Amino acid sequence: MGEATRIRATVKDGQTEVKMLMQHEMETGQRKDAAGNKIPAWIITDVKVLHEGRTVLEAQFGTAVSKNPYLVFRFMGGAKGEKISVLWTDNRDDKRMDETVID
């Protein structure tokens, strides 16, 4: 279990904007350590965002998403106090779910 994803969701003019910062190394598998050994890839592969249980975004990441992945997207609707959940899975099968409410 990695550290908590920081999530901020705000509704304005009938549209909700969700910003999130996941905490993950996102090691590409292309780097070598000081001894010349390849550092194995360690990346978030799948992300899902739910609004009150309904999927509003699904993402698949490759190795080129930056360390501590940052995402912003918008969906129609949403109201203050409604729940936003962010779930991710990495290639070591570690998983994390974090929640916030729309502000």
Added chain:
Amino acid sequence: MERRKALKTGGSLGLLGVLAVLGLVPGSASAGVGRAALEAGNLNDAFDALGVSLPENSELIKLTLPDVAENGAVVPVTVESSLAHIEQISILVDKNINVLAANFIIPKGVAGFITTRIKIGQTATVVALVKADGKFYRASKEVQVTQGGCSA
């Protein structure tokens, strides 16, 4: 007996297990592109894996990223499109070892808008691929990279 067994199984699955059963946990079995697309080594292979032949350029896709990236490890990218019925947005970097950086499935009622941050190994062309109403469209932009991001 059956019910008791089901309850017991439910209990041992734990929260994530139950969420997985409900289809709430993202995983390789979920919709979207396969890992083959995410491991493609050039644009053509990535397009093949995504099921795209030759995507049309579209002025309805706005791809925003810096002209020059001093640090290739963190390059902000925004894709915004006013195409109707957007289903999918993908971000590709032609010179990266794995060209497909990320793929997004856009359900109904979700804006054609994504901002994220990606790694770019060397000066390259970034391609935003948007699937709308079953068809693929693209927009591209070159970015000069001063310090590469794949080994950083």
